[in-house]
Amino acid sequence: MxxxxxxxxxxxxxxxxxxxxxxxxxxxxxxxxxxxxxxxxxxxxxxxxxxxxxxxxxxxxxxxxxxxxxDAKVVTALKAAVSNGTSYGAPTLLETTLAKKIQSIVPTMEMMRMVSSGTEATMSAIRVARGVTKRDKIVKFIGNYHGHSDSLLVDAGSGVATFDINTSPGVPKALAYDTLTSPYNDVATIKQIFEKHGDEIACVIVEPVAGNMGVIPGTQDFLQTLRELTQQHGSILIFDEVMSGFRAAYRGAQSLYGIQPDMTTLGKVVGGGLPVGVFGGRRDIMKQVAPQGPIYHAGTLSGNPLAMTGGISTLEQLTxxxxxxxxxxxxxxxxxxxxxxxxxxxxxxxxxxxxxxxxxxxxxxxxxxxxxxxxxxxxxxxxxxxxxxxxxxxxxxxxxxxxxxxxxxxxxxxxxxxxxxxxxxxxxxx
The missing domain is CATH 3.90.1150.10 (Aspartate Aminotransferase, domain 1)
Structure with a gap:
């Protein structure tokens, strides 16, 4: 021992x-x-x-x-970036460079916003979906973990499941009420939910390849059903690829299934080991985000030069x-x-x-x-x-x-x- x-x-x-x-x-x-x-x-x-x-x-x-x-190339790039400063609170060319690289690999990210964590990415994507649709209810799947924001801690996976927490104390009942949960890979139940609440549902958020209850791939039928239901009812389909993005495949899990979500969240690999997240998707949706639109999002460290450098240096090496x-x-x-x-x-x-x-x-x-x-x-x-x-x-x-x-x-x-x-x-x- x-x-x-x-x-x-x-x-x-x-x-x-x-x-x-x-x-x-x-x-x-x-x-x-x-x-x-x-x-x-x-x-x-x-x-x-x-x-x-x-x-x-x-x-x-x-x-x-x-x-x-x-990684030697990532470390070298970060050392050079640090010598120029760690954060400016102002735009840099690095943000656009990384955005172009992400879009070239994940084309559904027509416009995006850099953030500092996966939790912030999913939280922000849901706010945008609610703002665009003017609806409150969201659908998530039991065992899928989308970070620790209030609406998403109902029946979550990962650490929440590890410690047998169904809904964390501190999450308002009203938020839990607006979060509808369904078993993962269960086509019949999600159809029933949409039959009852379809016109109230702002978005469906799903891990196309679940990674927060161990690795469990979504079935083609399940994910295709989500795409069809959300289109029929005017809801937004969000693929949470914070984990599966650049992991399940080079172009993410969405490329494996041939399904185009309305919005995607990314994190982890996209920052090369530094704190980062990204949310984005259809141009018409993302144009609703401030300052171009009325849906507010901000972050002092969003797009900071170190995270952008780590991401650029990492993605440039992936093939x-x-x-x-x-x-x-x-x-x-x-x-x-x-x-x-x-x-x-x-x-x-x-x-x-x-x-x-x-x-x-x-x-x-x-x-x-x-x-x-x-x-x-x-x-x-x-x-x-x-x-x-x-x-x-x-x-x-x-x-x-x-x-x-x-x-x-x-x-x-x-x-x-x-x-x-x-x-x-x-x-x-x-």
Whole structure:
């Protein structure tokens, strides 16, 4: 067992200043037991804790680091940007450069607005949808997490699901009332909702590839139904691709399904590891945003030069060929994990789309939040810690997603598969 005395002391100290000792809940390792690791640095596909241990990292800051930690080109660009200042509160050429790059990859982003987080992007997109349609009700799907703004914390995934919170205290009942929820991948229920409330619904927001209850792809029928229903009733379809954008595929999940949403939210990869988010979509919708229109949005750090630089430097390095390489690594890893589980007679479901992957200790199938909840969470907690002892760092919750980077090597994939086999041995031995 690796000694983590420094991390344990650091967590004790942090608990005096931060609720649960952390600035974001899942980092606390509460549902898997043990002590969270305090990280000193990252390099390539590895992270290093303050106790001197290194780990092959598949969390990658929860997705942004598609080029791995401290990518040389990104770091060089950021160093140059810092020397010019960190924020101006005024327009820069960098914002337009990044916007042009985003639009060239995701053409449905005809106009956009830069923000500082995924939460801000989804919150703002919904405000715009409500303002354009002059309606209040929104539809979201159980287990989809769209950030921690009030309207979106009803039946959310990710950390909310990890800690078994249905609706957070502090969310007004009126907002919860205007948020209609439906099971993910359930065509019949969403049709019923639109039959009853169609003319009141401002928008439908959905993760086309869910990543906040583990990886669960939307079905073609489900997403196509959303497109048809929203068009029929004059509602706005928002694809939340904060996670799946530049992860599920080079041009995002919407390119996999051939569906054009009215609006899209992006984050994570688009900032190259710096705090950033983007919301945008149809030109006629986005022209309603201030100062061109009456729907207000503002942000002091929106489009700040460091985040824009990180995004530009990252997106310039991404190519379809690079995605093919990363996807092949994910395919090989997924097969290795399934083979390891089978050899130990452990029921497992492994989902992967592009550079996103996750595993459930479950007989399957796993198509929605109820299916995920039938997974063996107790076994997952034991297995997570056994895998960590092998130097493999994966998401500390079955409701979260793991990722591949361009820096993971074939040898590291083999090492990870071996780590899964050893972790199964260790857990079964008790």
């Amino acid at each position: 690796r000694s983590i005395e420094k991390s344990q002391q650091a967590f004790k100290d942090a608990s005096n200043y931060f609720p649960g000792g952390v600035d974001s809940p899942v980092r606390a390792f509460k549902n898997v037991g043990g002590n969270p690791l305090f990280i000193k640095k990252g390099a390539g596909s590895h992270i290093y804790d303050i106790d001197g241990h290194d780990y092959i990292d598949y969390v990658l800051s929860w997705g942004p680091l598609i080029l791995g930690h401290a 379809p060929a690079l995605y093919d390489q990363m996807t092949e690594k994910v395919n090989r890893l997924a097969k290795g994990i399934k083979d390891a589980a089978a050899s130990h007679h452990i029921p497992i479901v492994v989902h992967h789309v592009g550079t996103m992957w996750s595993y459930f200790f479950n007989q399957g199938p796993v198509n929605n939040f109820d299916d995920v909840q039938r997974s063996d969470m107790a076994f997952f907690a034991k297995f997570f810690n056994a895998l960590l002892a092998q130097g493999i760092y994966t998401a500390p919750s079955e409701y979260e997603t793991n990722f591949m980077s361009s820096k993971h090597t074939d040898d590291e994939i083999d090492q990870t598969i071996a780590g899964f086999n050893q972790a199964f041995d260790d857990v079964l031995k008790g």
